[in-house]
Amino acid sequence: MGLQRILNGVIRFRKTVRADLVKQFEKVRDDPHPTALFITCMDSRILPARFTQSQVGDMFVLRNSGNIVPHAQNYGSAGYEVSITTEPAALELAVKRGKIKHVIVCGHSDCKAINTLYGLHKCPKAFDPESPMDHWLRRHGYSSLRKLELRLSNPDEKPLEYISNNALFSFSALIDPENALSVEDKLSQINTLQQLENISSHGFLKEFLERKEINLHAMWFDIYTGDMQMFSKRSRRFVTIDEDSVDRLTNEINQ
Template identity: 45%
Template sequence: MNRILRGIMKYREVQKVEMVKQFLKVKDHPTPKAVFFTCIDSRMIPTRFTQTNVGDMFIVRNAGNIIPHSHHFLDELTSNEPAALELGCVINDIRHIIVCGHSDCKAINLLYKLQDENSSSQENRRLSSLCSWMHTHGSPSLEKFQQLQIADYTKPLIFQAETPMRKFVAYIDPDNKFAVEDKLSQIHTLQQLQNIASYGFLKKRLEKHQLHIHALWFDIYTGEIYYFSRAAKTFVIIDEGNIEKLLEEVEDYYS
């Protein structure tokens, strides 16, 4: 707490005046451009690596950047994540949803271990909220990962896109740069796009291309950020060499 309180004092000295100006600027007419789902990992600071500011994004964080599939709820509106989707995309008419996973994710590392029957046992799930959360909502990601394992990590996976009739192909880490847990993390990030599309209150907007879903992936130890390119069928690094192609793709796919 000492560090937190001293940090607040530094904010008062250095940033408060400018931030209040920004709050007042967007007070009556905030125009957020995205709903951004990411992990609670303390190393993930999305406003910093996207250089966004007051009023730019709704940010939703949980262990493992999960958006539960709607079939988990008798009433699909009874969880924080769909409530955030409704608040952002229906009430505030935000047009872009972004899911951002990351490397060395402790929740995903646990999900990888849940392939072991003892780790995923009912007894363990009763003892651990995190184990239960990841087992309940991460199993589809694990199933796709096991498909990739059987194919020696070389064959593509198929994911549902905005509607059941729209699919996209994904090659996961084709250059084999990342650990197996990170490959699972990328799969898991893409699986959340499919989960988002399961909510009925988003159906018409998705069908009419009024709402668009994207995936980012952050490599903690290099600081590099990847965008899932449906054209390239894989996660592509966002850098000086790729930015124009990615901007053109976003314009073509999502305009």
């Protein structure tokens, strides 16, 4: 039944939008100019092209379990790493070879990968040594979990101040200052910001960051409200992107 829906969708595509898309493909085939790399979760509820209303050739899209980009230290000393994983290769393709100016990491609420990561934190015995998913999350999610632990260990104090001390990309953030999110969603926001640190750790991006030829952004999508949020370094928090905030966020990016 599931495959039949997909096949029927292909038929509807052929009858409706195919001709228009082929024209767009022909237009950008020899001279594409994507402006962003959009890194997000593989969750079936996340639809990057719809959220951003992007067209053919507008952006690269990379999806995996938990919108994670491994830190360079997982492959060797920062500044010299050779990774055989998809994520650093995609960064090199988009930034170094594709000359894109913006890398966006987009997390979301009720993320099954992040929920699993938190579950492994609460019950380490649940770790399955035969599970590629469990290995992926435990290896690359530890830094996010550590920052969450700081928040949970001081529940009566001010909201967790997330601090990135990366020399090439520093910022601080307040995670859920209203304390309105579930623990798992707090971890999801922390994890989204953590990927900006992970991205900036890769040596092949050093020159682009130093010359400010690339901008790193964090977005977070609330599955149940349909609101897309963007992290504002100036406000030190995630801000809902709407008619009231879009100009302010755009000006912040352009400065």
